[in-house]
Amino acid sequence: MDYLYYLRKEKMPHIxxxxxxxxxxxxxxxxxxxxxxxxxxDIAMVSGIGCxxxxxxxxxxxxxxxxxxxxIAFATGLKIVKPxxxxxxxxxxxxxxxxxxxxxxxxxxxxIDLTVIIYNNYIYGMTGGQASPTTPIGKKASTxxxxxxxxxxxxxxxxxxxxxxxxxxxxxxHVGKTxxxxxxxFLKKGFxxxxxxxxxxxxxxxxxxxxxxxxxxxxxxKNSVGVERAQKMSEEELQGKIITGVFVDKExxxxxxxxxEVIDKAKQINQ
Amino acid sequence: MKKISKITINEKWCKSCEICVQFCPKKVYDMxxxxxxxxxxxxxxxxxxxxKLCPDFAITVTSPDKAESNKx
Numbered sequence: 001m002d003y004l005y006y007l008r009k010e011k012m013p014h015i016x017x018x019x020x021x022x023x024x025x026x027x028x029x030x031x032x033x034x035x036x037x038x039x040x041x042d043i044a045m046v047s048g049i050g051c052x053x054x055x056x057x058x059x060x061x062x063x064x065x066x067x068x069x070x071x072i073a074f075a076t077g078l079k080i081v082k083p084x085x086x087x088x089x090x091x092x093x094x095x096x097x098x099x100x101x102x103x104x105x106x107x108x109x110x111x112i113d114l115t116v117i118i119y120n121n122y123i124y125g126m127t128g129g130q131a132s133p134t135t136p137i138g139k140k141a142s143t144x145x146x147x148x149x150x151x152x153x154x155x156x157x158x159x160x161x162x163x164x165x166x167x168x169x170x171x172x173x174h175v176g177k178t179x180x181x182x183x184x185x186f187l188k189k190g191f192x193x194x195x196x197x198x199x200x201x202x203x204x205x206x207x208x209x210x211x212x213x214x215x216x217x218x219x220x221x222k223n224s225v226g227v228e229r230a231q232k233m234s235e236e237e238l239q240g241k242i243i244t245g246v247f248v249d250k251e252x253x254x255x256x257x258x259x260x261e262v263i264d265k266a267k268q269i270n271q
Numbered sequence: 272m273k274k275i276s277k278i279t280i281n282e283k284w285c286k287s288c289e290i291c292v293q294f295c296p297k298k299v300y301d302m303x304x305x306x307x308x309x310x311x312x313x314x315x316x317x318x319x320x321x322x323k324l325c326p327d328f329a330i331t332v333t334s335p336d337k338a339e340s341n342k343x
Binding site: 003 | 284328
């Protein structure tokens with residue numbers, strides 16, 4: 001396939017650091033879109049603020065770069081007005097679970113037909129390496145120079161508890177898995193979340209002595225555990241491991257269907 | 272003669288992250304001074320892992336069958 005067909009070539013090369021995995025996730029998204037044969041004009045990509053949210057700037061779809069954390073709110077409006085668009089939200093861990101945390105859980109609760117792809121690099125990379133809600137305990141950040149005291153969010157479990165229809169987690173090293181999960185999420189009618197773990201060598205790896213992008217991807221390779229295997233392991237064994245796989249895949253009425261039902265009911269009563 | 276797949280590296284977009292050098296299963300690349308060098312092109316099996324893992328859209332691999340059909 002030709003990636004350049006989907007890119008705004010005048011904006012390339014992108015701003016992401018060497019060793020950053022964001023470009024790998026973008027490639028996965030483009031590969032799946034190419035495989036599904038979607039037209040460029042039928043896709044809307046929405047993002048907030050952050051490194052990950054630079055993604056829509058490089059792709060030649062209908063794109064929307066919104067305020068910090070509000071990408072899902074804008075995308076909800078877009079999906080209701082134009083239900084035929086394939087609305088994809090790309091968001092970082094801080095953007096989706098800190099500033100936009102409420103939008104995230106309420107969109108999951110509503111089960112509106114969006115695909116949210118979360119680039120989880122454990123840190124606010126663009127603004128200078130502040131601790132995000134997913135920074136593990138004890139890891140260093142510019143706002144936590146002696147180690148982060150807060151317990152991290154597990155984004156996939158959060159989305160599962162909030163009622164999302166499809167939740168999966170992968171890493172940038174496992175490109176095949178990422179492709180498969182993104183494809184399933186795109187085809188799902190309902191709120192679908194794909195969390196992709198990506199290295200941030202500049203802001204996270206350097207401070208925590210985890211090496212460059214290659215070494216951080218090697219860590220992902222060695223420390224990923226499938227969901228089924230993780231169920232048989234104890235909590236001590238799972239310390240520091242990345243659990244990958246499909247957490248939720250269920251059929252349920254989405255928001256647009258329920259909203260149409262409300263409109264029909266209101267029409268009948270008012271006749 | 273074994274068919275060789277065609278690998279191109281866009282040096283203007285490459286950021287020298289070395290992901291292709293480290294993760295190629297057949298060790299086709301060596302790291303040059305700034306950019307990866309295709310040191311053993313005859314070993315390439317066209318798995319396209321380097322193309323998929325290159326974050327900078329800099330590598331293109333054309334498998335031997337396709338490279339030939341393009342020539343015709």
